[in-house]
Amino acid sequence: MRPHSVNTGEPVPALTNKWRRWVAAVTVLSAVGTQLSMPAASAEPAASQPARPPAPAAFTAPDEALGRSWRTSDDVVVTGAGDTEGYHLYVAREKDAFGWSTLATLTSSSIAVGPWTGAVCVTGSGRYAVAVFAPKKAANEPGLARAGALAAVVDVTTGKATHVATGVELAYFNPACGPDDRALLTRSLGDDFAQSTELLTVDAAAGRVTRTRRIAGQLTTPAPATDGDYGILGGHLVRIDDRGRTARLARPAGNTFGVQATAGSGIDVIGVQGQQALAQRFRAGRLTTVASGPWDQLQLFGQRGGRNVLVGQAQVRGAVPELGVVPADRKVRTLSESGHLVVEEIVTQQSMRSVGQPLSPADPADAGDVRVTVRATVSGEQATRTIRTTRAPRLDVELGSSTPKPAGARGALASAELTPTCAVPRNDPKVQPLQPSPDMVEWAVDQAVHGRLTVSRPANYLKAGLPAYQPQVLFPRRQLAGGGTVPAQVMLAILAQETNLSQASWHVVPGDTGNPLIASYYGNEGNLDVIDYSKTDCGYGIGQVTDGMRVGSTVFTDTQRRAIAVDYAANIAAGMNILIEKWNQMASELSAHQSYMNNNDPTWVENWFLAAWAYNSGYYPYANRDKNNGRWGVGWFNNPANPRYPANRAPFLRLTMADAERPNDWAYAERIMGWVESPQLKGFPVMSAAYAEPTYGANSPRTGPQGNEQVLSIPGRYAFCSTVNNCSQATNGCPADSELCWWHGVAHSGNCLQAECAKEKLTFGSGTAEPGVKRIYERNCETFTGDKNGNRDTSKRISVVYTLNDTGQYNLGCSIGASDGKFTIRRGLPAGGSTAPYAEVDLHQIGAGYKGHIWYTYVNQSNPNRRIVGSWTPNLDLAPGERARYDIVAHVPSHGADHDGAEYLITRGAVLGQATCAINFAEEAGWSIGGVPNPNPANLGEDKWVYLGSYELGRGAQVQLSNYGTEIVRGFDAVGFDAMAFVPIGTNPGHSCKDDY
Amino acid sequence: MAAQQGCQTGAYVVVGFTLKDQNVTKQTHGDLWYSPACRAMWGDFNVPELMYPITGQLWTQPEYGGVNRLAASTTLVDTGNWTTPMVDWQQSVKFCGSHKGGIDPDMDLPSQGYNACTAWR
Known part of the structure; x- marks a missing residue:
């Protein structure tokens, strides 16, 4: 069944303080490979919609900041940010002194989700914005990141939003706009064994997808041009014909992270080569380097009319037609259509708190609040404003049901289809876990990693009907192959990434009880109108324990399964064993087939990079190589060399918490390391770290303005590239896009014996009692007596x-x-x-x-x-x-x-x-x-x-x-x-x- | 049955229905009973006159929702009374009369008043 969209027909007023929106759901967006796009309906600005409120100017003295001609300028900039309401597009026009207003809100109420993320580009005419948006959680699921996002076209003048595609890729290069009103979208098909790309052509003016082509291989950074479509495939700049066939044109220098066509002067390509970023122009069959700059401070943007701009510290080699330069000393988010304003950073209040405060109820107050930092290119004047999402057309994409309802009484599901396949039921009063506060989670992890999580749970703990137990007696800690322990910060970072430290569902704040957090209990990937119990995930609780949690599994007893669902401590005990198992899978291989980091000592945080990678996307053992074309190791999706991650990215969260807006720009293990370096924060209204940073080695890298902030020794982009996976910097990763790209071997990021690595730091030592829960809502146990009702008839019972x-x-x-x-x-x-x-x-x-x-x-x-x-x-x-x-x-x-x-x-x-x-x-x-x-x-x-x-x-x-x-x-x-x-x-x-x- | 189990005392009719059959002068009537003492509900079906066989059905749903379950059903081919077995009060319960055999009238289009159910209680 094709998805369709609906238009609520209503503008969205101020979006603050909406209770439900601080909730987030574990489940995410529509199925991988979901049938395509169709324009069905759109969000029209309502006839009665009041004029947008005058946007407060970005600059208090615009004459000085923007120059005296700002009042007559038609320059405009569109950018976006997501929160639990949806993905919001914001517009600022120079004639308004770049005051911000909300252009549109894109969302899907068919999906039970938390915060949204997305990306937006503006077509060459400047009339249309094309946006790709998805729940942030899609970044955790390779299948959804490949093909689980939605796309819409938004009229920059009116905010009218039209849904154009479902099931597109969530990647930094999607969508791609060109010099005219065509845009390109990608959908990555396949898995670790084979991969192809669907390229969708969007006619933005018509608000629909006009063509879908399938391209063999992993196409990244597509670029529509006036003479056809381009992109990067296997490290080459290619031209894509009408049937999806590709022709190699040239091999750009370095690792491309941007391709942008000009109106008539060729195709610009930008990539990282060593410590440099190189901009090259393809014209008349050859590539010419036109500019260079620091690897992390040079970006390429398209502008109205098909003109390109390099932003950063560019050293340009002569005059280049249709290519301008805007100086900047940092990476920026976007540039206005005429280049008069640079948007340096945009981050929602919710995102700041998601870095900082994952489980506070502050979100409703935060929803819609966005902090934007801009700089006027004429004067260099910088301004930071907190803007509030205001009335704007709202596109609510309804995904519909892709599950055909069998015949029978009103298409009722057959009885077998009605039977849940996850072992512990949802909406069961006997299964109501307590949402722990972050300090409890840190305590439990600190104890668990050392086998001390033996707190006594009394019989019928949390009214779950369980016998008395102790978490790590119920789930004895597995031994690490070769000995040692899991660094507490690694486990905490994984819990932070997976569940924001939540045992109960996203709807439950610390101190409350409620349904357990269960990944895809209904097998619907978040679509509220679908139940497919054959596709359930059954990942339970804070550690998303999946193994053994399906009906019929004998891995755990019923008591163990219910404890995993109800008790965060039991869940951590069980979940840590899964992480240990990933380590052991690799460590137990014969030495010739082993994969490990640095000196393979589990004491060091950095050495868990591979285990974290496998925790997300699995490990293919050597013993199964016969089934896998002779290959083993970790897959390609999470390889930092994968061009689906921009080559000019800094380590996750190291420079800015705004990275949390775009988690899909980093491989899973990179994000885990980021959460180790930058712990989630907690507290309301004052935030502090939810768990301790690790103890850095004396020679751990140092960064920051003064160079005294210690960080992890994170592996480079090509640390997992070698002949074993046909991967190299020269080929921009692995051109094979199959099991040939799986990696095994030894990678290095730091010399741990030379104090270049970090190890755990415990906040809660041995014997520390379980902290009491820090409630968001104080428990209200007041009993209703009716006494306040002065009219009560006391002769009868209340x-x-x-x-x-x-x-x-x-x-x-x-x-x-x-x-x-x-x-x-x-x-x-x-x-x-x-x-x-x-x-x-x-x-x-x-x-x-x-x-x-x-x-x-x-x-x-x-x-x-x-x-x-x-x-x-x-x-x-x-x-x-x-x-x-x-x-x-x-x-x-x-x-x-x-x-x-x-x-x-x-x-x-x-x-x-x-x-x-x-x-x-x-x-x-x-x-x-x-x-x-x-x-x-x-x-x-x-x-x-x-x-x-x-x-x-x-x-x-x-x-x-x-x-x-x-x-x-x-x-x-x-x-x-x-x-x-x-x-x-x-x-x-x-x-x-x-x-x- | 309710009387034998001590449920009759204090029991009362919660809600009822009357079928509308133009072929008869005395219409079939059903009542849904509740006994606080026994925390039980049941249906009582009175068919004083009939032209065609007629079915009484007692339906339940789990207390916090779910798919209908047919707790009891009988088809009368002659006049008389029928009292259903008792069901747990704690769940949702409704009582139906129908010319449509085992099909829940609420799930089908009501036809000429031959089919009726009480509200869920």
Whole structure:
């Protein structure tokens, strides 16, 4: 089934303070190789859309910064940044003194995701921006990085956004714009055994893909030109004909990271050769070097009209037609269309915190806040502004279902297809892990690496029904082949990269409990309308433990599997064994076939580069070489020499935290080393490192402005290139794009015995007790008594209906009685029918609300796959046939619900009529004030009880709430199901709908 | 059955339905019963007159949602009463009458009032 897109038809107002958006999901985007692109709908600027608010000028004195002609300039710059709302495009025009405004927001609500990332280019006419966008987590999955992103064309004047392609590559060179209104997109097909590239031609003016060609091999840095299409293949500049055949034109110097066509003067190519960046022009069948500069300070950009510009410290060799130079002393993100403004850096507040503060609830306040640093090229004046994402057209790409529904009752899934294949269920009240705070994670890792993670878990820990256990007794630490231990910082960095240190789902903040974090539980790669249990991943918890977590596996006992799902410490114990196994896989090979770093001593952090690589994309053992064309080792995808990573990249996070905006620019192991050097931060509102930096050797490299900041000895781009994998700097990597590119052997990054490497630093020594969780929300155990209701009839019993019928499953530790009634959920439309399984996908439980449990989902008006109805049915203190008046009081959670139009349906009994009461969760909890998002970044929402009104009720009374509602443009769309109280009031006057309790 | 198990005391009808069959003058009626004492629900089906065989069905769903389960079903070919077995109150329950055999009327298009269900309770 082809994907399609929908247009909400609504501009997006200010995007701040939206509760749901601080959540992120483990699952990511649409399937690898998903069928292509089609333009279906677009995000039009609404007719009633107000004029964009005047953007604050980037410069306070624009005459001085930009020169006096700025008011009449048509220069414009477009750039982008992603957060949990989507990938935002921002535009700044010189006539506005380069004040920023939001051009469009690109997203897909079909995907349960966290933050988005992307890239954008502007076509040669300057009229269209072409963007590729995807969940950041796609960078962790080779298949999704190859072909899991979306693409759209955006009108630079109006912001109209049109979805043009699904399943494209998430790589630094995608999309590629040229001198006209054509753009190119790539889709990388294949795996470690074979690879080809699909090249999609986008007619930006028409807003559609006009052609898709398949090219044998790994094509990178494509470039549309007026006379055809170009790119780099096997180290050569090639021209691609109409059928996807390539013709070698020349071999550029160095390793190309940019190709850009001019309007009529040839093709410019830029690459890294040694310590230099070389810019070359291809014209009339030959390449000529036209400029050079430092390897990391020379970039190539296309501009309006097909003119190119080198940005950086360029030494140009003579005048070159259609090639200009803009000096810069650092790498920049983009350049304006006429070259008057350089965007040096753009980073969202969320990204800064994701480096810094992965699990705080500050994200809703941060969503939409973007920090941009620019420099005027005329004057050199620099300015940094924090801009707020504002009203703009929103493109919401709906992916639809690619899973055909079999025939039968309304296309119901067959019973076998209804059976989850992950062993520990989701949305099970007995499986509610605690989200640890980062210090707990560091403590557990510090203990685990030394085999000391033996804290006693009592029987029924977290109400999971488990016997008493100790994590590293349940999962004894495996021995490293050759002895030694895992450096704590390596394990912490992997946990940071994999899960942001989360045991429970992204929806759960530290101190709360909730569903476990499970990778692709439904086999849907994030698409909420798909269930394919044959494609599940079943990676559980903080370490994403996958092995043994599928139904039928005998690797673990049921107790072990549940402990992995529920207990972060048990998960770390099990997950560390997987990392050890990767090390051992290589270390256990015969010496002639071994792969290792430096002196192969696990003491040193740098020596784990290969194990981290294998942790992400696997290791092919020597013993299986007969199945692999005689090859063994680690695959090509994560090889730093792979041209899918830009050759001019600095080590991840070393220079700027803005690197976190574009994780796909680095190989997995490079990112792990980056997280070791630059630990995630924690704390709200003040951030500090979530774990310790390693202890550097006396001779570890030094960097920084004063040259005194120690860093890791990270391997160079070609450290894993040799004759064994046909890889060399000369060939720009491995031209074979198959198992011939697998690497094995010995690589060097530093002499560890000469103190050039780093080793672990423990924060929590032996015998340190497990830290208490640092809660984001203080536990609220206050019991509802009804005493605040002065109208209460004390002769009758108050009924409180909880959201778990077995209140013994509430596991935050509050004292709690029995539920005086029942709470039920019905899923799908019609309820219980063929859509019921799908409706579970976007249903969540977290430890918010009254006594610490709510269910929640999101508003959806049209999709029967998402329909959820919750019902509270009290056991009212009534005799047969008796009726009595009650105040009904609903608990509104401090977090987990923000729908601003939640309409409760009150059924008063078997023969009485029905009534409704609409509650604004966002207003009640404090997420919005007067319909506007609460601007206070410290606001965390508050628990409260709210009256739904007073009603005469009989036996059989019931309150219901569904997620059927109008999509709310501010995104306040989380529908929460919390406790409900029924307070008898006799003949006393009752309260009205929306009254505060 | 409910009486034998001590559930009848305090039991009450939560919701009911009446079929609309133009071929008969006395319409079939169904009630969904609930006993707080036994935390159980059941259906009671009364067919005073019929032209064609008619089916009573008791459906359930897991408490926190899922696919419908047919807990009990019978087809009456003559007038009379039918009381379903009891089911756990904690789940979602509905009771249906139908001329369509084992097919859940809610999942099919209602036809001429011959098929009806209570709301889920």
